[in-house]
Amino acid sequence: MRDAEIRELPQLIGQEVRVRGWLYNARSSGKLRFLVVRDGSGYLQAVVFKPSASETLWNDAERLTQESSLWVVGTVKEDGRAPGGVELGVSELGIVSLCPEYPITPKEHGPDFLLNNRHLWLRSKRQHAVMRVRNEIVFGIRDFFYQRNYVNIDSPILTPAACEGTSTLFSTDYFGDTAYLSQSGQLYLEPAAAAHGKVYCFGPTFRAEKSKTRRHLMEFWMVEPEVAWMHFDGLLDLAEEFVSSLVARVLDRCADELAWLERDVAKLAPAAERPYPRIDYGDAVERLKAKGFPAQFGDDFGGDEETALADDAGKPTMITRYPAAIKAFYMEPDPTDPARALAVDMIAPEGYGEIIGGSERISSYDKLEQRIAEHGLPRQAFEWYLDVRKYGAFPHSGFGMGIERVVSWMCGLSHLREAIPYPRMLNRLYP
């Protein structure tokens, strides 16, 4: 007799196995008791039949409460009446820990209650599926870059000053000095691109903005590639290849999870195919005006405007060459129009908003020095960053992608908070 994970039971028909897990739900019908057991790998209907069960076995099966931990020994049987087509005829049952009244019932709950019980909510089917998709995306990201000979160079989380000087930062005491939690790894990645050529960082990012929307978290995960010698067109190709490959991977390997989440796969599938539309910022403004939005050249786009642009194509859409004035200081000006930056935002369809922001970086020492001054940034804090241009300047480009927004989009979630195990939001730091 061997221990088995539930996912492998279809290959073990007729064998006696032990399964360990938790009681997800139970139903009884006179002389029968159906125990739905979950072990993380799947769900199993374990059946106890009173006439063939010992008194102890039957009583234990009756005593079990939702989320009690247990083990069952029995024979794996094929049965069309069981969910998944396979069930276990239980011959022995062990109660490891009897669970007191479990807060999360198989009925509906509100978001506040569920978030207060996030540590338990993670056990439920839907959250389980989301974390599986997230896992696939995270691994897919690392696989994508590893296959292409990128080197993972992680940036520090504690930093001495604002990376971009715009967003509000969380601060903490650092032996008497003030340290800030990183809001981007990019600046630290650029020197590493001079060392390895193709690099990426992947870690948590912190924004202390008091944003209260379904698209914002205070702490989120971001992956940022940075590539030496890559110009703007190459960056657009990279972003497109990257995102489409992740979508294809999730569609291929997470079909069960997407089904549990009732994700409309037909709406996601087009994003697995290249190319993605590329719309010049100026054309995007015109298109929005034609749709009745009060868009003006020079403005950044709002959430509704982004949605309108990406939904035209029904797949991620890249908006290119934004006005330099509304973009970060380190972005390379467009050689054909210095008022524009070689910047791109990739907007996901179905209202999921910006998932990627990137640009070609300024490679000239003088130009960067000038921009730092124009933005009123403390030059001293950026000496090391200027060194990237001083000692062997090189053209390079990169982008950042927010993991939770991508997970949220692929899973079809209505809120980013379900896309991360423990969401950090305004007014929420528990559990």
Place this chain on the structure above:
RNA sequence: UCCGCAGUAGCUCAACGGUAGAGCGUUCGGCUGUUAACCGAAGGGUUGGGGGUUCGAGUCCCUCCUGCGGAGCCA
């Protein structure tokens, strides 16, 4: 920070200014194939806090707190 919505049983929600209700969960009973099983019964309440109007407030008014959605900002 601004605008809007909400707070009633453990959970999700009802209740015209006039006796505080249902479903799920829990406990007990019933059923030999259940699929969020079903049937019967029981237990479960300071209606977010404070103040006011009224013969009478879950309901109307003021105020505070908490949460949700959106704006701004961004991934």
